[in-house]
Amino acid sequence: MNLLKGLDKLILKIEEFILSYAVIIIALMVVGKALSRALFNYSPPFADEVSQIAIVVATFMGISYAARKGRHISMSAFYDLAPFKVRKILAIFIPLVTAIVLFVLTYFSALYVYDVYDSGRVTSALQMPAYYLYIFIPIGFFLGGIQFLRNMWINIKDRNEVYLGTDAKDYNDQTKHEVHEGTHL
Amino acid sequence: GGGNGDENAGGSEGQTYNWKFVTEEVDGQVQYEYAEEFAKRMKEKSDGAVNIEVYEFGGLGSETDQVEQLQNGAVEMAVMSPGFTGNMVKEGQIFALHFLFPDSVEKTQQILNDSEALNKDLRGKYEEHSISPLSYWTEGAMQWTSSKEISEPADFQNFKMRTQTSPLILESYKAYGADPTPMSWSELYTALDRGTVEGQENPIFFIGDASFYEVQDYMTISNHNNYVAMTTVNTDWYEGLNDEMKTMVDETVSEMQEWVFEEQKSQNEKWLEEIKNDDENPTEIVELTEEQREMFKEKAMPVRDFYRSDVSTVDGKILDKLQEEIKAAGE
Amino acid sequence: MVATLLTIMVVLLLLNFPMMIPLMAAPLIVLFMYFPNLDPMILMQQFSTGIEPYVLLAVPLFIFAADIMTTGKTSNRLLDFIGSFIGHVRGGYAVTTAAACTLFGAISGSTQATVVAIGKPMRERLLKIGYKDPTAIALIINSSDVALLVPPSIGMIIYGLVSGTSVGDLFIAGIIPGIIVFLSFAIYSVIYAKTKDIPLANKASWSERLKMTRKALLPLGFPIIIIGGIYTGIFSPTEAAGMSVLYAFILEVVIYRSIHLKELPKIARSTGLVTSAVFVLVAGGQAFTWVISFARIPQMITETVLGTNPSAVYVLLMVTIFFFIGCMFVDPIVVILVLTPIFYPAAMNAGIDPVHLGVVITFQAALGSATPPFGVDIFTASAVFNKPYLEVIKGTPPYIIMLVAISILLIFFEELSLILL
Ligand code: NA
Ligand code: NA
Numbered sequence A: 001m002n003l004l005k006g007l008d009k010l011i012l013k014i015e016e017f018i019l020s021y022a023v024i025i026i027a028l029m030v031v032g033k034a035l036s037r038a039l040f041n042y043s044p045p046f047a048d049e050v051s052q053i054a055i056v057v058a059t060f061m062g063i064s065y066a067a068r069k070g071r072h073i074s075m076s077a078f079y080d081l082a083p084f085k086v087r088k089i090l091a092i093f094i095p096l097v098t099a100i101v102l103f104v105l106t107y108f109s110a111l112y113v114y115d116v117y118d119s120g121r122v123t124s125a126l127q128m129p130a131y132y133l134y135i136f137i138p139i140g141f142f143l144g145g146i147q148f149l150r151n152m153w154i155n156i157k158d159r160n161e162v163y164l165g166t167d168a169k170d171y172n173d174q175t176k177h178e179v180h181e182g183t184h185l
Numbered sequence B: 001g002g003g004n005g006d007e008n009a010g011g012s013e014g015q016t017y018n019w020k021f022v023t024e025e026v027d028g029q030v031q032y033e034y035a036e037e038f039a040k041r042m043k044e045k046s047d048g049a050v051n052i053e054v055y056e057f058g059g060l061g062s063e064t065d066q067v068e069q070l071q072n073g074a075v076e077m078a079v080m081s082p083g084f085t086g087n088m089v090k091e092g093q094i095f096a097l098h099f100l101f102p103d104s105v106e107k108t109q110q111i112l113n114d115s116e117a118l119n120k121d122l123r124g125k126y127e128e129h130s131i132s133p134l135s136y137w138t139e140g141a142m143q144w145t146s147s148k149e150i151s152e153p154a155d156f157q158n159f160k161m162r163t164q165t166s167p168l169i170l171e172s173y174k175a176y177g178a179d180p181t182p183m184s185w186s187e188l189y190t191a192l193d194r195g196t197v198e199g200q201e202n203p204i205f206f207i208g209d210a211s212f213y214e215v216q217d218y219m220t221i222s223n224h225n226n227y228v229a230m231t232t233v234n235t236d237w238y239e240g241l242n243d244e245m246k247t248m249v250d251e252t253v254s255e256m257q258e259w260v261f262e263e264q265k266s267q268n269e270k271w272l273e274e275i276k277n278d279d280e281n282p283t284e285i286v287e288l289t290e291e292q293r294e295m296f297k298e299k300a301m302p303v304r305d306f307y308r309s310d311v312s313t314v315d316g317k318i319l320d321k322l323q324e325e326i327k328a329a330g331e
Numbered sequence C: 001m002v003a004t005l006l007t008i009m010v011v012l013l014l015l016n017f018p019m020m021i022p023l024m025a026a027p028l029i030v031l032f033m034y035f036p037n038l039d040p041m042i043l044m045q046q047f048s049t050g051i052e053p054y055v056l057l058a059v060p061l062f063i064f065a066a067d068i069m070t071t072g073k074t075s076n077r078l079l080d081f082i083g084s085f086i087g088h089v090r091g092g093y094a095v096t097t098a099a100a101c102t103l104f105g106a107i108s109g110s111t112q113a114t115v116v117a118i119g120k121p122m123r124e125r126l127l128k129i130g131y132k133d134p135t136a137i138a139l140i141i142n143s144s145d146v147a148l149l150v151p152p153s154i155g156m157i158i159y160g161l162v163s164g165t166s167v168g169d170l171f172i173a174g175i176i177p178g179i180i181v182f183l184s185f186a187i188y189s190v191i192y193a194k195t196k197d198i199p200l201a202n203k204a205s206w207s208e209r210l211k212m213t214r215k216a217l218l219p220l221g222f223p224i225i226i227i228g229g230i231y232t233g234i235f236s237p238t239e240a241a242g243m244s245v246l247y248a249f250i251l252e253v254v255i256y257r258s259i260h261l262k263e264l265p266k267i268a269r270s271t272g273l274v275t276s277a278v279f280v281l282v283a284g285g286q287a288f289t290w291v292i293s294f295a296r297i298p299q300m301i302t303e304t305v306l307g308t309n310p311s312a313v314y315v316l317l318m319v320t321i322f323f324f325i326g327c328m329f330v331d332p333i334v335v336i337l338v339l340t341p342i343f344y345p346a347a348m349n350a351g352i353d354p355v356h357l358g359v360v361i362t363f364q365a366a367l368g369s370a371t372p373p374f375g376v377d378i379f380t381a382s383a384v385f386n387k388p389y390l391e392v393i394k395g396t397p398p399y400i401i402m403l404v405a406i407s408i409l410l411i412f413f414e415e416l417s418l419i420l421l
Helices: A004-039 A047-068 A084-119 A136-157 A178-181 B030-045 B061-071 B092-098 B105-114 B116-127 B167-174 B185-194 B204-209 B235-239 B243-277 B290-311 B317-328 C001-012 C018-033 C041-051 C056-073 C074-086 C092-108 C111-117 C119-128 C135-150 C156-164 C169-174 C174-196 C205-215 C223-232 C238-257 C261-294 C295-304 C312-329 C332-349 C354-369 C376-384 C389-392 C396-411
Strands: A161-167 B005-007 B016-022 B050-055 B078-079 B132-146 B162-163 B177-183 B199-203 B218-221 B226-234 B284-287
Touching: A004 A047, A004 A084, A004 C056, A004 C238, A004 C261, A047 A136, A047 A161, A047 B226, A047 C041, A047 C174, A084 B061, A084 C018, A084 C041, A136 A161, A136 C332, A178 C174, B005 B243, B016 B030, B016 B061, B016 B243, B030 B050, B030 B078, B030 B132, B030 B226, B030 B243, B050 C261, B061 B078, B061 B132, B061 B226, B061 C041, B092 B116, B092 B167, B092 B290, B092 B317, B105 B116, B105 B132, B105 B226, B105 B243, B105 B317, B116 B132, B116 B317, B116 C238, B132 B204, B132 B235, B132 B243, B162 B167, B162 B185, B167 B177, B177 C332, B185 B199, B185 C056, B185 C156, B185 C223, B185 C238, B185 C332, B199 B204, B199 C111, B199 C169, B218 B243, B226 B243, B226 C092, B243 B284, B243 C074, B243 C205, B284 C156, B290 B317, C001 C092, C001 C295, C018 C041, C018 C261, C041 C261, C056 C074, C056 C111, C056 C238, C074 C092, C074 C119, C074 C223, C074 C238, C092 C111, C092 C119, C092 C174, C092 C238, C111 C119, C111 C135, C111 C238, C111 C376, C119 C135, C119 C376, C135 C389, C156 C169, C156 C332, C156 C354, C169 C174, C169 C354, C174 C396, C223 C238, C238 C376, C261 C295, C261 C376, C312 C332, C312 C354, C312 C396, C332 C354, C354 C396, C376 C389
Parallel strands: B016 B050, B016 B078, B162 B177, B162 B199, B218 B284
Antiparallel strands: B005 B016, B078 B226, B132 B199, B132 B218, B132 B226
């Protein structure tokens, strides 16, 4: 169990690190290119490509982190009106199906990565193998699938609360009066 | 992956074919018009048995996506620019070399039709990737538009030129002393307007269609190279066609060469007139003298060595052969 | 096929599935059911294609800059400065929000970036002085909309290419409709503030204003860098987003020292989280678009509704409806690319001016991205403000009513766009 906890912590740290630095790298590349062109009349050709790699990495590696924090966007209009029991059932059912879909996506995106690898395609500026970029898609889907399974599990284990993610309890139970206040518009 | 056009067998006589033909341009532009005409002719010849649906650019993703869709058989046919496959079939970047083909677009088209280097050797390179180029054709010569006059290489000094990101294209503009600036298409109009970049290259019809001339003061008729497109098919699908269909496709491909030449010519001429006559957005047309053209060509020549050493996977053999053919055609 | 797509989308959404699931699963299921010969790999390339456009980078960059500014002092100083001039005016903050969103949206070219960059600080101030959250968010989302209409509009640039229409003319034609939208929002804001009795600040004295101005001198560099940088052509809009991160960093970390360098990765992480939550939907939307385009669904539907020789008003009405619905699902730029060629020939036959058509299309694209049930601006607001979906859309009806009314005006009076030409 401790080993699992340690592993969870490690994955969390890695996810956080990747998200942080993907954003910082985008900022550095875009600013660097602009300043370099304005001051030295030179546009580093790799800058755009590095930013684009970073945005793909952030997007897909962020799936599991957002799932953990319960921050994926959903149309909660009807869910929010449901009683505790219905929400509890949904909180088990939804992550399960979501995880299954993400695993299916993992499979097909892994096949796609192999296809790109096979074609030998390189990126246009850095001339590096193009599959380096796409490999983050199956990894992101897979980690996302695992995290949604964990979201399901915590809802099965703890009978008294509804969790939107392992690190996020349902706002409907926490901030009842705050939400209520906002409704008379 | 293999090709799999829907074929509804109803006895060999009543068989119908549904194929998809994707292009990199939108309705009205050269590639799209080509595909529409192609579809029309195939339908007529087959008495309605061949039904080709033409897709314009936009809904099916990026140009690179479309290449992959042809490769794994989601679409059977595609008009493709070698530029968008250059990261996979390196030899295809040959068309990005400046002043390789003759100044005359007509002569260039003749070479594209007849060249063995292209129609056999380069085609072989593509077929390693399940792409069969059945023909090469020009969409018109590429021209420069700019915010200051460009008539000799010295004018490119410290000039921010929008280009694509491939190392060969960057090298081509560095050779003139310009500062090649990669920039996405969607930002280009505003960037030209505000002077973030000072110039760009495209065939005239595209310069007109995308309104670039509205935010540029000069257009140099540089004819520095041609925008070449290829009519491509999925190799496995094509090889699997019955003889009758294959002959029909080949015939149509070859008769379309003349048609598309006239099409690009009339579109480019029409837009040239429109750009010249737009008094609200005046654009000065700069014609190069033979001397000025030679000056550019001289600067561009060393880039061919870069192509041989840094791009080509066959030490420039296809380029060498093509150069011979071009030379022979000139005599 | 359309029924299958819609059923999957609606059922999964109403059940409160993460929105990426219907967007990514529905195209996959349609492929399995209707195109069994096709390799589903095709959809995977679309995921990355959807988020690769360079202009989209402005979104995480503006989120990052806004996160730095609101964590530190910059944002409050700017808002105090604005407040000292308009705090005593009825609806002053709301009108300022509308103006700032319109202006910023026009310049940055991204409605999403505007929701973040202007919306984030302005919302906090609006809440502080007594506005309800749904009202504040609706105001922000909808004023950011107008971004697509005011030059240099990316939507118009794309329409210009697809249709061969002059981009310069389109820019000019968008001005009056843009102003009408802004004015209606402004008038509504004043009326709202009056009827809801939003408390007013005391009118600031000129010495107070001077003090606030002095404190805001450095933060005022923001608009100068962004607007000045783009208009003089030193930076592209995306680069201006990058420069605003740099400037926020210099102010907060170097000059005010309100943020320690060590805290920066934590701020970036929160930016990354929000970016991911929004961009997985953009990725899914692209795959969704691919299936719809591949199956020729827009052509099928429009052929049926347009019939032969439709009248100009009818065509414009259909354009309005289709672009509106399309933009509920996917990025407005993609919708313009896909739908324009389908309607353009019918519109020309009916004698509609291509420039006017462009304005109507751009207007609907903008409106669609801020209207429930789907919409990139709603997603962005939900992610950035960390608010449940219902809270985000609850305040939108008055704005939708205003925008629909202006749409109808546009259909019947093409002069609104053409008179300045
Ligand atoms: Na001009
Ligand atoms: Na919407």
